[in-house]
Amino acid sequence: MNHSTIVGGSTAKRVINCPGSVALVAKMPPKPSSKYADEGTLLHNVIAEIVMSGLPPEHYLGTKYEDQVLTQELIDNKLKPALAALDEIDPKQEMEIEAETSVNFGDLLPGVFGSTDLIGRIGNRAVVLDWKFGDGVAVEVEENMQLMFYAAAAMRTDAAKWAFEGVTEIEMVIVQPPAVKRWVTTPKRIAEFELQLVQAVKMSEKKTAPLRSGDHCRWCAAKPVCPQMTGAVERALQTTIDNLDPPTIATYLKNADMLEQWITDLRALALQLLESGAKLPDYKLVAKRAIRSWTDEDKAKVALFAFGLTESEVLETSVISPAKAEKALKKRKQALPDGLVVAISSGNTLASADDPRPEVMLLGKQLTVALSKLQ
Numbered sequence: 001m002n003h004s005t006i007v008g009g010s011t012a013k014r015v016i017n018c019p020g021s022v023a024l025v026a027k028m029p030p031k032p033s034s035k036y037a038d039e040g041t042l043l044h045n046v047i048a049e050i051v052m053s054g055l056p057p058e059h060y061l062g063t064k065y066e067d068q069v070l071t072q073e074l075i076d077n078k079l080k081p082a083l084a085a086l087d088e089i090d091p092k093q094e095m096e097i098e099a100e101t102s103v104n105f106g107d108l109l110p111g112v113f114g115s116t117d118l119i120g121r122i123g124n125r126a127v128v129l130d131w132k133f134g135d136g137v138a139v140e141v142e143e144n145m146q147l148m149f150y151a152a153a154a155m156r157t158d159a160a161k162w163a164f165e166g167v168t169e170i171e172m173v174i175v176q177p178p179a180v181k182r183w184v185t186t187p188k189r190i191a192e193f194e195l196q197l198v199q200a201v202k203m204s205e206k207k208t209a210p211l212r213s214g215d216h217c218r219w220c221a222a223k224p225v226c227p228q229m230t231g232a233v234e235r236a237l238q239t240t241i242d243n244l245d246p247p248t249i250a251t252y253l254k255n256a257d258m259l260e261q262w263i264t265d266l267r268a269l270a271l272q273l274l275e276s277g278a279k280l281p282d283y284k285l286v287a288k289r290a291i292r293s294w295t296d297e298d299k300a301k302v303a304l305f306a307f308g309l310t311e312s313e314v315l316e317t318s319v320i321s322p323a324k325a326e327k328a329l330k331k332r333k334q335a336l337p338d339g340l341v342v343a344i345s346s347g348n349t350l351a352s353a354d355d356p357r358p359e360v361m362l363l364g365k366q367l368t369v370a371l372s373k374l375q
Protein backbone atom coordinates (compact mmCIF):
# COMPACT_ATOMS: atom_id res chain seq x y z
CA MET A 1 0.00 0.00 0.00
CA ASN A 2 1.19 3.51 -0.85
CA HIS A 3 1.77 5.74 2.20
CA SER A 4 2.18 9.50 2.51
CA THR A 5 5.75 10.41 3.48
CA ILE A 6 4.39 13.41 5.43
CA VAL A 7 1.49 12.04 7.42
CA GLY A 8 -1.16 9.37 6.97
CA GLY A 9 -3.78 7.84 9.22
CA SER A 10 -1.42 5.54 11.08
CA THR A 11 1.16 8.31 11.62
CA ALA A 12 -1.21 11.17 12.51
CA LYS A 13 -0.72 10.78 16.24
CA ARG A 14 3.07 10.82 15.89
CA VAL A 15 3.18 13.87 13.61
CA ILE A 16 0.77 15.89 15.76
CA ASN A 17 2.74 15.10 18.90
CA CYS A 18 6.20 15.20 17.34
CA PRO A 19 6.35 17.40 14.20
CA GLY A 20 10.14 17.00 14.08
CA SER A 21 9.73 13.29 13.40
CA VAL A 22 8.67 13.91 9.76
CA ALA A 23 12.15 15.03 8.67
CA LEU A 24 13.88 12.40 10.77
CA VAL A 25 11.74 9.50 9.50
CA ALA A 26 12.25 10.66 5.89
CA LYS A 27 15.99 10.01 6.26
CA MET A 28 15.57 6.42 7.44
CA PRO A 29 15.97 3.47 5.07
CA PRO A 30 12.60 1.87 4.18
CA LYS A 31 11.53 -0.89 6.56
CA PRO A 32 11.09 -4.30 4.95
CA SER A 33 7.64 -5.81 5.30
CA SER A 34 7.01 -8.60 7.82
CA LYS A 35 4.95 -11.78 7.85
CA TYR A 36 2.50 -10.08 10.23
CA ALA A 37 2.17 -6.96 8.08
CA ASP A 38 1.61 -9.12 4.97
CA GLU A 39 -1.00 -11.19 6.80
CA GLY A 40 -2.75 -7.95 7.83
CA THR A 41 -2.76 -6.72 4.22
CA LEU A 42 -4.16 -10.05 3.03
CA LEU A 43 -7.00 -9.88 5.58
CA HIS A 44 -7.75 -6.23 4.74
CA ASN A 45 -7.86 -7.02 1.01
CA VAL A 46 -10.16 -9.98 1.49
CA ILE A 47 -12.58 -8.35 3.93
CA ALA A 48 -12.92 -5.36 1.59
CA GLU A 49 -13.92 -7.77 -1.19
CA ILE A 50 -16.34 -9.64 1.08
CA VAL A 51 -18.22 -6.56 2.28
CA MET A 52 -18.58 -5.22 -1.25
CA SER A 53 -19.43 -8.54 -2.97
CA GLY A 54 -21.54 -10.16 -0.23
CA LEU A 55 -19.84 -13.51 -0.97
CA PRO A 56 -19.00 -15.81 1.98
CA PRO A 57 -15.41 -15.71 3.34
CA GLU A 58 -14.84 -19.32 2.21
CA HIS A 59 -15.13 -18.12 -1.39
CA TYR A 60 -11.73 -16.46 -0.86
CA LEU A 61 -10.02 -19.48 0.75
CA GLY A 62 -6.49 -19.80 -0.66
CA THR A 63 -6.22 -16.11 -1.64
CA LYS A 64 -2.57 -15.01 -1.45
CA TYR A 65 -0.67 -11.86 -0.58
CA GLU A 66 3.12 -12.18 -0.83
CA ASP A 67 3.82 -15.45 1.05
CA GLN A 68 0.61 -15.34 3.11
CA VAL A 69 -2.36 -17.55 2.24
CA LEU A 70 -5.94 -17.23 3.49
CA THR A 71 -6.58 -20.37 5.57
CA GLN A 72 -9.76 -21.62 7.24
CA GLU A 73 -8.11 -20.76 10.58
CA LEU A 74 -7.70 -17.10 9.54
CA ILE A 75 -11.31 -17.07 8.31
CA ASP A 76 -12.58 -18.49 11.61
CA ASN A 77 -10.35 -16.48 13.95
CA LYS A 78 -10.20 -13.13 12.17
CA LEU A 79 -12.65 -12.62 9.32
CA LYS A 80 -15.80 -14.15 10.80
CA PRO A 81 -15.55 -12.22 14.13
CA ALA A 82 -14.86 -9.02 12.16
CA LEU A 83 -17.90 -9.57 9.93
CA ALA A 84 -20.03 -10.40 12.98
CA ALA A 85 -18.97 -7.03 14.42
CA LEU A 86 -20.23 -5.32 11.27
CA ASP A 87 -23.61 -7.03 11.79
CA GLU A 88 -23.63 -5.73 15.36
CA ILE A 89 -23.09 -2.16 14.13
CA ASP A 90 -25.61 -2.45 11.32
CA PRO A 91 -28.09 -5.18 12.40
CA LYS A 92 -30.74 -4.26 9.81
CA GLN A 93 -28.13 -3.96 7.03
CA GLU A 94 -29.38 -0.48 6.19
CA MET A 95 -25.95 1.17 6.15
CA GLU A 96 -24.60 2.31 2.78
CA ILE A 97 -20.95 1.31 2.70
CA GLU A 98 -17.77 1.74 0.69
CA ALA A 99 -14.57 -0.21 1.36
CA GLU A 100 -10.98 0.92 0.71
CA THR A 101 -11.55 4.53 -0.33
CA SER A 102 -8.53 6.74 -1.08
CA VAL A 103 -8.93 10.00 0.82
CA ASN A 104 -6.87 13.22 0.88
CA PHE A 105 -6.91 16.88 1.86
CA GLY A 106 -6.50 18.39 -1.63
CA ASP A 107 -4.76 21.76 -1.71
CA LEU A 108 -5.10 22.18 2.04
CA LEU A 109 -2.37 19.59 2.68
CA PRO A 110 -0.71 18.49 -0.58
CA GLY A 111 0.87 15.03 -0.37
CA VAL A 112 -1.20 14.06 2.66
CA PHE A 113 -3.50 11.11 1.99
CA GLY A 114 -4.66 7.76 3.28
CA SER A 115 -7.09 4.92 2.66
CA THR A 116 -10.14 4.19 4.79
CA ASP A 117 -11.00 0.56 5.52
CA LEU A 118 -14.73 1.26 5.46
CA ILE A 119 -16.93 4.33 5.46
CA GLY A 120 -20.68 4.16 5.86
CA ARG A 121 -23.83 6.15 6.44
CA ILE A 122 -27.00 5.45 8.37
CA GLY A 123 -29.40 8.41 8.46
CA ASN A 124 -27.69 11.42 10.01
CA ARG A 125 -24.68 9.40 11.17
CA ALA A 126 -21.47 8.77 9.22
CA VAL A 127 -19.38 5.73 10.17
CA VAL A 128 -15.61 5.37 9.88
CA LEU A 129 -14.46 1.83 10.58
CA ASP A 130 -10.97 0.39 10.86
CA TRP A 131 -10.12 -3.31 10.97
CA LYS A 132 -7.21 -4.24 13.22
CA PHE A 133 -6.15 -7.83 12.72
CA GLY A 134 -2.97 -7.84 14.81
CA ASP A 135 -3.02 -9.61 18.17
CA GLY A 136 -0.59 -7.15 19.74
CA VAL A 137 -1.52 -3.82 21.25
CA ALA A 138 -5.22 -3.22 21.95
CA VAL A 139 -6.20 0.01 20.17
CA GLU A 140 -8.51 2.54 21.85
CA VAL A 141 -11.20 4.27 19.81
CA GLU A 142 -11.92 7.43 21.82
CA GLU A 143 -10.07 10.42 20.33
CA ASN A 144 -8.28 7.98 17.98
CA MET A 145 -6.26 10.20 15.65
CA GLN A 146 -6.03 7.62 12.87
CA LEU A 147 -9.82 7.51 12.55
CA MET A 148 -10.16 11.29 12.95
CA PHE A 149 -7.60 11.66 10.12
CA TYR A 150 -9.70 9.41 7.87
CA ALA A 151 -12.89 11.28 8.74
CA ALA A 152 -11.30 14.69 8.09
CA ALA A 153 -9.75 13.56 4.78
CA ALA A 154 -12.94 11.78 3.67
CA MET A 155 -14.94 14.99 4.27
CA ARG A 156 -12.66 16.74 1.75
CA THR A 157 -12.61 13.92 -0.83
CA ASP A 158 -15.24 14.02 -3.58
CA ALA A 159 -15.55 10.22 -3.71
CA ALA A 160 -16.25 10.00 0.03
CA LYS A 161 -18.27 13.16 0.82
CA TRP A 162 -21.59 11.33 0.39
CA ALA A 163 -21.15 9.68 3.78
CA PHE A 164 -20.64 12.97 5.64
CA GLU A 165 -22.77 15.64 3.98
CA GLY A 166 -25.33 16.98 6.45
CA VAL A 167 -24.57 14.47 9.22
CA THR A 168 -24.78 15.48 12.88
CA GLU A 169 -22.80 12.53 14.24
CA ILE A 170 -19.69 10.66 13.17
CA GLU A 171 -19.19 7.23 14.67
CA MET A 172 -15.67 5.82 14.85
CA VAL A 173 -15.39 2.05 15.09
CA ILE A 174 -12.38 -0.16 15.72
CA VAL A 175 -12.92 -3.84 15.10
CA GLN A 176 -10.05 -5.79 16.63
CA PRO A 177 -11.47 -9.29 16.92
CA PRO A 178 -12.97 -10.19 19.31
CA ALA A 179 -13.26 -6.55 20.52
CA VAL A 180 -15.48 -3.91 18.92
CA LYS A 181 -14.96 -0.36 20.16
CA ARG A 182 -17.25 2.52 19.19
CA TRP A 183 -17.07 6.26 19.78
CA VAL A 184 -19.50 8.87 18.54
CA THR A 185 -18.19 12.36 17.87
CA THR A 186 -19.29 15.39 15.85
CA PRO A 187 -18.24 17.17 12.64
CA LYS A 188 -17.11 20.07 14.89
CA ARG A 189 -14.60 17.83 16.69
CA ILE A 190 -13.25 16.61 13.33
CA ALA A 191 -12.83 20.24 12.16
CA GLU A 192 -10.84 21.00 15.34
CA PHE A 193 -8.68 17.94 14.73
CA GLU A 194 -8.04 19.02 11.14
CA LEU A 195 -6.80 22.40 12.34
CA GLN A 196 -4.43 20.65 14.74
CA LEU A 197 -3.17 18.44 11.90
CA VAL A 198 -2.59 21.38 9.55
CA GLN A 199 -0.62 23.24 12.24
CA ALA A 200 1.52 20.15 12.92
CA VAL A 201 2.29 19.61 9.22
CA LYS A 202 3.23 23.30 8.77
CA MET A 203 5.43 23.06 11.87
CA SER A 204 7.09 19.88 10.54
CA GLU A 205 8.38 21.84 7.53
CA LYS A 206 10.46 24.13 9.75
CA LYS A 207 14.05 23.39 10.75
CA THR A 208 13.06 24.10 14.33
CA ALA A 209 10.25 21.51 14.36
CA PRO A 210 10.24 20.07 17.88
CA LEU A 211 10.87 16.41 18.75
CA ARG A 212 8.63 15.25 21.58
CA SER A 213 8.69 11.70 22.90
CA GLY A 214 5.70 9.80 24.23
CA ASP A 215 3.71 6.66 23.53
CA HIS A 216 3.46 7.80 19.88
CA CYS A 217 7.16 6.80 19.56
CA ARG A 218 6.23 3.10 19.59
CA TRP A 219 5.97 2.74 15.81
CA CYS A 220 8.35 5.57 14.87
CA ALA A 221 10.94 4.40 12.33
CA ALA A 222 13.39 7.08 13.51
CA LYS A 223 13.59 5.73 17.05
CA PRO A 224 17.05 4.15 16.69
CA VAL A 225 18.62 7.51 15.81
CA CYS A 226 16.25 9.90 17.55
CA PRO A 227 18.03 12.28 19.95
CA GLN A 228 15.13 11.92 22.36
CA MET A 229 15.85 8.20 22.47
CA THR A 230 19.61 8.11 22.46
CA GLY A 231 19.73 10.69 25.22
CA ALA A 232 22.41 12.73 23.48
CA VAL A 233 19.96 15.56 22.82
CA GLU A 234 22.27 18.55 22.57
CA ARG A 235 24.92 16.84 20.46
CA ALA A 236 22.55 15.01 18.18
CA LEU A 237 20.34 18.02 17.53
CA GLN A 238 23.28 19.48 15.63
CA THR A 239 23.98 16.18 13.88
CA THR A 240 22.19 15.06 10.78
CA ILE A 241 21.77 11.47 9.70
CA ASP A 242 24.24 12.32 6.94
CA ASN A 243 26.89 12.73 9.60
CA LEU A 244 25.99 9.65 11.58
CA ASP A 245 29.19 7.68 11.04
CA PRO A 246 29.57 3.91 11.36
CA PRO A 247 31.53 4.11 14.68
CA THR A 248 28.62 6.08 16.21
CA ILE A 249 26.14 3.47 15.01
CA ALA A 250 28.38 0.77 16.53
CA THR A 251 28.38 2.63 19.85
CA TYR A 252 24.59 2.89 19.74
CA LEU A 253 24.41 -0.86 19.09
CA LYS A 254 26.34 -1.49 22.30
CA ASN A 255 23.89 0.77 24.15
CA ALA A 256 21.02 -1.14 22.51
CA ASP A 257 22.40 -4.45 23.81
CA MET A 258 22.51 -3.00 27.31
CA LEU A 259 19.04 -1.51 27.00
CA GLU A 260 17.57 -4.76 25.72
CA GLN A 261 18.91 -6.58 28.76
CA TRP A 262 17.62 -3.81 31.02
CA ILE A 263 14.16 -4.00 29.43
CA THR A 264 14.05 -7.81 29.71
CA ASP A 265 15.03 -7.70 33.36
CA LEU A 266 12.61 -4.86 34.13
CA ARG A 267 9.71 -6.73 32.49
CA ALA A 268 10.59 -9.93 34.39
CA LEU A 269 10.70 -8.01 37.66
CA ALA A 270 7.36 -6.29 36.98
CA LEU A 271 5.73 -9.64 36.16
CA GLN A 272 7.16 -11.17 39.32
CA LEU A 273 5.83 -8.25 41.41
CA LEU A 274 2.34 -8.40 39.87
CA GLU A 275 2.20 -12.18 40.31
CA SER A 276 3.12 -11.75 43.94
CA GLY A 277 0.09 -9.45 44.39
CA ALA A 278 1.85 -6.05 44.21
CA LYS A 279 0.22 -3.17 42.31
CA LEU A 280 1.97 -1.24 39.51
CA PRO A 281 0.28 1.99 38.32
CA ASP A 282 -1.12 1.64 34.75
CA TYR A 283 -0.25 -2.09 34.51
CA LYS A 284 -2.12 -5.32 35.19
CA LEU A 285 -1.81 -9.06 34.62
CA VAL A 286 -3.83 -10.62 31.80
CA ALA A 287 -4.06 -14.21 30.58
CA LYS A 288 -1.97 -15.08 27.52
CA ARG A 289 -3.87 -15.81 24.31
CA ALA A 290 -5.74 -19.10 24.72
CA ILE A 291 -4.63 -21.88 22.36
CA ARG A 292 -7.46 -24.27 21.47
CA SER A 293 -6.89 -27.99 21.90
CA TRP A 294 -9.08 -31.09 21.88
CA THR A 295 -10.56 -32.06 25.26
CA ASP A 296 -10.40 -35.71 24.10
CA GLU A 297 -8.53 -36.53 20.86
CA ASP A 298 -10.23 -39.93 20.39
CA LYS A 299 -13.71 -38.42 20.72
CA ALA A 300 -12.71 -35.59 18.36
CA LYS A 301 -11.52 -38.11 15.73
CA VAL A 302 -14.81 -40.05 15.95
CA ALA A 303 -16.82 -36.82 15.63
CA LEU A 304 -14.80 -35.53 12.66
CA PHE A 305 -15.03 -38.85 10.80
CA ALA A 306 -18.79 -38.81 11.48
CA PHE A 307 -18.90 -35.46 9.65
CA GLY A 308 -17.37 -37.16 6.63
CA LEU A 309 -13.78 -35.92 6.93
CA THR A 310 -11.26 -38.42 5.56
CA GLU A 311 -8.29 -39.87 7.46
CA SER A 312 -5.81 -37.68 5.55
CA GLU A 313 -7.82 -34.55 6.43
CA VAL A 314 -8.03 -35.41 10.13
CA LEU A 315 -4.65 -36.94 10.93
CA GLU A 316 -1.32 -35.19 10.54
CA THR A 317 1.95 -37.10 10.38
CA SER A 318 5.43 -35.77 9.83
CA VAL A 319 8.95 -37.12 10.09
CA ILE A 320 10.79 -36.29 13.34
CA SER A 321 13.45 -33.56 13.18
CA PRO A 322 17.11 -34.43 12.42
CA ALA A 323 17.99 -33.54 16.03
CA LYS A 324 15.42 -36.00 17.42
CA ALA A 325 16.48 -38.66 14.92
CA GLU A 326 20.13 -38.21 15.93
CA LYS A 327 19.17 -38.62 19.60
CA ALA A 328 17.14 -41.78 18.89
CA LEU A 329 19.95 -43.28 16.79
CA LYS A 330 22.53 -42.43 19.44
CA LYS A 331 20.69 -44.68 21.89
CA ARG A 332 21.20 -47.51 19.36
CA LYS A 333 24.85 -46.51 18.98
CA GLN A 334 24.27 -45.48 15.36
CA ALA A 335 24.82 -42.19 13.50
CA LEU A 336 22.82 -40.33 10.88
CA PRO A 337 24.04 -41.26 7.39
CA ASP A 338 25.53 -38.45 5.27
CA GLY A 339 23.39 -36.68 2.67
CA LEU A 340 20.03 -36.86 4.49
CA VAL A 341 20.18 -33.47 6.17
CA VAL A 342 20.66 -29.97 4.84
CA ALA A 343 21.08 -26.90 7.08
CA ILE A 344 19.60 -23.66 5.70
CA SER A 345 19.88 -20.40 7.61
CA SER A 346 16.58 -18.52 7.91
CA GLY A 347 18.37 -15.19 7.40
CA ASN A 348 21.11 -12.98 8.82
CA THR A 349 21.50 -11.66 12.32
CA LEU A 350 23.68 -9.11 14.01
CA ALA A 351 26.66 -10.30 16.06
CA SER A 352 29.66 -8.67 17.68
CA ALA A 353 33.02 -8.90 15.87
CA ASP A 354 34.34 -11.53 18.31
CA ASP A 355 31.46 -13.94 17.61
CA PRO A 356 32.99 -17.30 16.46
CA ARG A 357 30.63 -17.61 13.44
CA PRO A 358 32.05 -16.59 10.04
CA GLU A 359 30.95 -13.23 8.61
CA VAL A 360 28.28 -13.23 5.89
CA MET A 361 29.34 -11.48 2.70
CA LEU A 362 26.48 -9.65 0.99
CA LEU A 363 25.64 -6.45 -0.79
CA GLY A 364 21.89 -6.88 -1.16
CA LYS A 365 19.20 -4.38 -1.91
CA GLN A 366 18.57 -3.37 1.71
CA LEU A 367 22.20 -2.73 2.44
CA THR A 368 22.54 -0.63 -0.69
CA VAL A 369 19.52 1.44 0.32
CA ALA A 370 20.84 1.81 3.88
CA LEU A 371 24.29 2.89 2.72
CA SER A 372 22.88 5.40 0.25
CA LYS A 373 21.10 7.05 3.21
CA LEU A 374 24.35 7.25 5.18
CA GLN A 375 26.49 8.80 2.46
Ligand code: SF4
Nearest residue numbers: 018021212217220226
Ligand atom coordinates in the same frame (compact mmCIF):
# COMPACT_ATOMS: atom_id res chain seq x y z
S1 SF4 B 1 11.17 8.46 18.40
FE1 SF4 B 1 9.56 9.75 19.27
S2 SF4 B 1 10.54 11.68 19.76
FE2 SF4 B 1 11.87 10.61 18.33
S3 SF4 B 1 11.29 11.33 16.31
FE3 SF4 B 1 10.12 9.49 16.71
S4 SF4 B 1 8.20 10.22 17.58
FE4 SF4 B 1 9.64 11.91 17.75
